[in-house]
Every structure is written in structure tokens, then in C-alpha cells.
Amino acid sequence: MSDDLQPVRVRFAPSPTGRLHLGGGRTALYNYLLAKKTGGTFILRIEDTDKKRYVDSAEKEIIDGLHWLGIDWDEGPDKGGPDGPYRQSERKQIYLDVAEKLIEQGDAYYCFCSPERLKEMKELQQQRKEFPHYDGCCRNIPLEEAKRRVAAGESYVIRFKSPQEGTTTVKDLLRGEMTIDNRQIDDYIIVKSDGWALYHLAAMVDDHLMRITHVIRGSEWLSTLPLHHLIIKALGWNEPVWIHLSVFLKPSGKGKMSKRESADLLKDGYSIFLTDLKDLGYIPEAVTNWISLMGWSFDDHTEIFQMEDLIRDFSLEHLNPSPAAINFTKLDFFNGNHIRRLAPEDLAQRMKPFFEQQGYETDDATLLKIAPIVQEHIGGLDEAPNMAGFFFKDSVQPSVEDLIQKGLTTEQCAEIASRSYTLLSGLPEINTRIGEPEMRDLVVEMGLKPAQVFGVLRVAVTGQKVSTPLFESMEIIGKEKVLERIKSAEILLRSSNS
RNA sequence: GCCUCCAUCGUCUAGCGGCCCAGGACGUGGCCCUCUCAAGGCCAAAACGAGGAUUCGAAUUCCUCUGGAGGCGCCA
Incomplete structure (x- = not known):
């Protein structure tokens, strides 16, 4: 089986009758990997001899889907080649x-x-x-x-x-x-x-x-x-x-995915279709890594692969003929893992459409600043707006209910806001080096738990109970705005207390 | 019904006769860390479908069964 070192000529030959799904993506990937590994040729051929089932948009979706995954071909309907035409209809x-x-x-x-x-x-x-x-x-x-x-x-x-x-x-x-x-x-x-x-x-x-x-x-x-x-x-x-x-089986392992079941999957934030996965917040590196390991393995412990790793390590010998059940929670793992491997400027650009889809007006400078701190906290790009949407708001509207921390009275929370305001306003800037140590001292002085004090500030400053890390976030928002928001929170708490 | 393929933890898998009372990962449970959510660290539970045969020795080879899957279109 060492014949995979000779340059191969391989092809992926989908029919334009529907959407590109995981199975097709994997077949294309393995073909691509073998071609790249051996310095061979990868051909895309469209098998469109059945005009009854032909779907006009399908060829484009196939091409877009493959490109999204990071797969490209040497010869194909869109780029020609010596053995064309590459559409069977021609x-x-x-x-x-x-x-x-x-x-x-x-x-x-x-x-x-x-x-x-x-x-x-x-x-x-x-x-x-x-x-x-x-x-x-x-x-x-x-x-x-x-x-x-x-x-x-x-x-x-x-x-x-x-x-x-x-x-x-x-x-x-x-x-x-x-x-x-x-x-x-x-x-x-x-x-x-x-x-x-x-x-x-x-x-x-x-x-x-x-x-x-x-x-x-x-x-x-x-x-x-x-x-x-x-x-x-x-x-x-x-x-x-x-x-x-081998075929891909539904997550239960009982048979292939039906149309109906594919539709139901979407409700859980999953899909077997590549273009859906993109919209759901999955990054192609994760999807590629994930499907590469369904039916193929490298050794008994390596599991994180970038495309170049796959090209280097792929081999036909390690292909597994038994059917594989699709495991979406593992995709979630790969997604978070690969997101954390992204360069901040890369992540910033990838998050952008997800913020804008939620109605946020983004700017590249802020995107770049927040990328490193959201990176550690999201499992998918789609989670970014919930985690960090407040960075793109001029003001936040925390609720009194959220401001009041576990085990504290409204009065105590107002007091936290008040004393934090006083402390922070006396500092030249606020970040993890300046501000956080002082605030931790204040926590001790007030005899409270860090979670209680920081909880009030988090809600006051971000308007959210869950957000990116507090001091990193405050640094990006800026001292002036931070103080403004803390003051507003205090006023809100005091007014609701009476 | 017929043909073919497949068979290790719940899932993806390592294993190609002794290194295996079976390794990794996801998930699950517990602990640690912790300003939220995560991430990370540590620990735990969890599998060779059954029966024969070959062999000094089998998860690994062979047979039978069982289970699962795929196919049986003027679809691909």
C-alpha cells in the first residue's frame, strides 16, 4: 500500500442535486489529501447527467462548500484542464x-x-x-x-x-x-x-x-x-x-440520516450541511479536523490536525471500513479548540459577520482588541455576540435584578458600586495591573467575596451577567465610560431601594 | 426476499499473535483553579457481540451464529 507515494490522479465527482453534506465533504477531503500528499492531481467533476434531479444552485454550493473547507482542485468545471470538459452534461x-x-x-x-x-x-x-x-x-x-x-x-x-x-x-x-x-x-x-x-x-x-x-x-x-x-x-x-x-450514520448509530432528521438537527444548532455549519458558527478548521477523523486515524493519541498536518500524515492504510456515527459534541470540542488556535486578527474578522448579523455595528480596531479575550470563552463564533456584544453598545441597560448579587442586599450592592467608583476614579487607568489589585483589596476590606463585588461591576459595566473577563473588558471600554456606568448602576440601585 | 460489507468503552478510535487484566479523545461524574461563562489541570466509571477452532499464547487468524449497515432505479 505504499503506492500512495506515487503522484495520484483522483477526483471528487458529486452530482448537483442537493447540498454538500458531511459525507461528501469527507470524500472530497480524502481525495484532496491524497493528491496533495503525493504531489498528484485532484479533479472536480460534476455528474449532472440526470436533468430531472438537477438543482441549479447546487454546483455553486458544492464549490463554495469545498472552498470553505479549504479544499481546492487542479482541474474542474470552473478552471478547466487538459481532460475536460468537467461536467458530464458536456x-x-x-x-x-x-x-x-x-x-x-x-x-x-x-x-x-x-x-x-x-x-x-x-x-x-x-x-x-x-x-x-x-x-x-x-x-x-x-x-x-x-x-x-x-x-x-x-x-x-x-x-x-x-x-x-x-x-x-x-x-x-x-x-x-x-x-x-x-x-x-x-x-x-x-x-x-x-x-x-x-x-x-x-x-x-x-x-x-x-x-x-x-x-x-x-x-x-x-x-x-x-x-x-x-x-x-x-x-x-x-x-x-x-x-x-464507510458511510456516516446518524448520531444514534442507527441508519443513515434522513431528510427529516437533518431538519430536526438544526434546532439543536447542528447540521450535516457544510453551509449550515458555517452559519452556525463552526470554523472550517474544526470541521475538517472532525470529519478527517471519522474513518481515518493517525495514531493512538494525535487528534488535533491542521490541513497541512493532514496532508503530511494522511495515509490510505489507516482508513477504517466500518460505518461511523456522527458525533456533534465532538465537533463542538474541535471548534472551541481551533478557535483558540486562531490568530487574534483572524478571529476578529471571522467574528465580524456574527456581530453584524445580531445588529451590532462593529469596527476592526475594537474587534481586534476583544478577540483575545473572547477567544478563550466561546465554543463557536455564534457565541461571540452574546459574550461580547456590549463592546459595540454606546450604553448598557443593566437590570436591578441582575445587579443584585447572591447574598447581598440592594443597599450593599449600591455601596459596592459607590466605593468602586471612588476607588477607580482615583486611578489613572483601569486594567488587570492597575485597578484589579486595588479592587481586590477593597473586596477584603468590605469583607465580601470577589464574585459578589465583581459581579456587581460586571453587570454595571457590561449589562450582562456573563461576559468577557472584567478588567480586560474595562480596559477596552475605557475608564471614563466605565465610571459612568458604575455611577448609573449605583443610582439605579439606590432608586429601586426606596 | 436476495447480494455485499462491517463488528474494541455511550460515540470517534489505537491495536495488524506475546509490549493489552486493552491506549487516546469526546461526552459523563468528582476534585482543583476561578470575577461570570468557558478554558485548563488531576482523578474516576466505561469496551474486545456470542460460540467454536488454530496456537505454547488471540482483541488480533479461521468458521458458525448474532447484531448493525449498504445495495437491489431509465438516481448518483
Whole structure:
């Protein structure tokens, strides 16, 4: 398996039928990592042969999602390349030519069965508890006759002619060889009646023409791998190394995520869709790290990986074939961890949209100042406004209820405000070096607990019960405003006491 | 129903015959630290699905069962 040191040519080939989700993101990531690690080529190919399921916005979302994750490609629909076009919808004739070749050499045939007949046949088979498959009705129509019917305008599909006896052995890198009875391999349709090739044909053709060396794809393709092997063999082409990734299971581990369940997730602040995750306050470094470790591992203790670490350490040998349940609380862990690794100026810019979405007018200077102190206290970018929104308010409106600390009377809290005001106003500035030591002395002098005194000040100055650290925050707000707010709090407390 | 794949703590996983009465992480519980919320530190509970076989020795190899998953579209 040390073949991963040779430059590979790999591809991520999504269909533009929906949104990019975690599974797709991981498949793309592994392909990307293998390409980068080996100095190979990563290709993005859009598999849009099904115009019924085509979603106009999907290609853009896929591209944006991948870019957000930090994944880029060498060749693709948006940047071209020597083996283009990279949208299957622009390669129709290529597939048709190959299909014709298969027909001519006897490895495929025209089928004129109507969808109705097929449906009836399937129902009958299911009643008889057989596995649904094509009965071979058109398999032996002489080619000349079939061609006449085609020429006459009869509707047809093209089916691959699977062997009716013997076995086929295929090899997946993670699972080794697997052998299947050829009778289990249906005569799959490879070209639809509308003239478009199906995945089974199109993907094989493209992978060959694009000289793909390693196919890393989802394990939902495992069951059709024998078919793919047969098609490639019939064409006399070289087979790529097959790597089928395990599926992602819902958090309970019971089955794949359904549409309904995906929607429900959002209520808990989670999502399987990449663009949602971005809006939810997750940073791509965390998401990448998280999905990289679902189905792959490096050793028995390393778990924090930046993209460059992944490129260096990724290897096919450590891929795990068993299905993995999605664990969102672990994503939360990675998110907080990676947020704390961000440079303050980086974090500042990333927090910006979250503040503005909450209606705060931000400025870069303040953002940069608060970044280091919010950094330690948030698990997601979305938490920043709640933690530090007060920095962007001209005034705060603390409630009397919040100002009154546990175990203290209103009068005592007013007194705390009053004495703090006196003390702090006599200092040149307020920060952790000047102000905090003096205030701690005051706490002792008043015979109170730090939490009580600082609690009053926190609510007075920030208007919040939970905020960034007090003295760091006061330093940023500035002495003048801080004193103003403490005075207001005192007045509020005194007035409510009477 | 048929075919295929998978199987270590609740979850993600390390383990590729002796280093394992199984290691790490998330989560959970406790303690410490503490101006709030977090973070951090320390500790704890927590797993080799079952049964056979091979072997001096098995989580690691083989078989059976069980459980789970995926597929069986003119979708990808």
C-alpha cells in the first residue's frame, strides 16, 4: 500500500442535486489529501447527467462548500484542464460512442422493454421473493434487428450484458477481495431512453479518460463495483485502485440520516450541511479536523490536525471500513479548540459577520482588541455576540435584578458600586495591573467575596451577567465610560431601594 | 426476499499473535483553579457481540451464529 507515494490522479465527482453534506465533504477531503500528499492531481467533476434531479444552485454550493473547507482542485468545471470538459452534461457523445462500442463487441445491447413491463416484472419477482432484476427479454435480439428498430424510431435503452455464469472478483483496498456470483449482477441500463449515460457508464468512461488512478468514493458503490469492474474489463481499460469509504450514520448509530432528521438537527444548532455549519458558527478548521477523523486515524493519541498536518500524515492504510456515527459534541470540542488556535486578527474578522448579523455595528480596531479575550470563552463564533456584544453598545441597560448579587442586599450592592467608583476614579487607568489589585483589596476590606463585588461591576459595566473577563473588558471600554456606568448602576440601585 | 460489507468503552478510535487484566479523545461524574461563562489541570466509571477452532499464547487468524449497515432505479 505504499503506492500512495506515487503522484495520484483522483477526483471528487458529486452530482448537483442537493447540498454538500458531511459525507461528501469527507470524500472530497480524502481525495484532496491524497493528491496533495503525493504531489498528484485532484479533479472536480460534476455528474449532472440526470436533468430531472438537477438543482441549479447546487454546483455553486458544492464549490463554495469545498472552498470553505479549504479544499481546492487542479482541474474542474470552473478552471478547466487538459481532460475536460468537467461536467458530464458536456460529454454526452463521448459516452454514446463508448456505449456503441460495447454494443458492437457484444457487451451491451439495445432493450426495448417499456417501463410498464419492467415495473410489472419487478412486482412479480418481488412476489416470488426473488431479487428484482432484468429478465433478459431483449438480450438476444439480433443486433441487425435491434438496429432496424432503433432506426425506426422505437424507444430504447442500452443495457450492459453481464455474464450469466461464473463469478467476478473485485478488490477494494480497505476490504481486500470480494467475489460475487455473476447471476447477481443485473443487466444494468447504461444509457437511458433520453440518450444520457448513467453513472455506471459515465463515471467509468470519465475516470479512464481523466486517467484516474485511485477512486475514493462512498461505500454505497460497493455493491455495483463488480459491474464497474466488468465494464472496464470489457473496454480493455486499466482499473483504478478502489477505495470505498464507510458511510456516516446518524448520531444514534442507527441508519443513515434522513431528510427529516437533518431538519430536526438544526434546532439543536447542528447540521450535516457544510453551509449550515458555517452559519452556525463552526470554523472550517474544526470541521475538517472532525470529519478527517471519522474513518481515518493517525495514531493512538494525535487528534488535533491542521490541513497541512493532514496532508503530511494522511495515509490510505489507516482508513477504517466500518460505518461511523456522527458525533456533534465532538465537533463542538474541535471548534472551541481551533478557535483558540486562531490568530487574534483572524478571529476578529471571522467574528465580524456574527456581530453584524445580531445588529451590532462593529469596527476592526475594537474587534481586534476583544478577540483575545473572547477567544478563550466561546465554543463557536455564534457565541461571540452574546459574550461580547456590549463592546459595540454606546450604553448598557443593566437590570436591578441582575445587579443584585447572591447574598447581598440592594443597599450593599449600591455601596459596592459607590466605593468602586471612588476607588477607580482615583486611578489613572483601569486594567488587570492597575485597578484589579486595588479592587481586590477593597473586596477584603468590605469583607465580601470577589464574585459578589465583581459581579456587581460586571453587570454595571457590561449589562450582562456573563461576559468577557472584567478588567480586560474595562480596559477596552475605557475608564471614563466605565465610571459612568458604575455611577448609573449605583443610582439605579439606590432608586429601586426606596 | 436476495447480494455485499462491517463488528474494541455511550460515540470517534489505537491495536495488524506475546509490549493489552486493552491506549487516546469526546461526552459523563468528582476534585482543583476561578470575577461570570468557558478554558485548563488531576482523578474516576466505561469496551474486545456470542460460540467454536488454530496456537505454547488471540482483541488480533479461521468458521458458525448474532447484531448493525449498504445495495437491489431509465438516481448518483
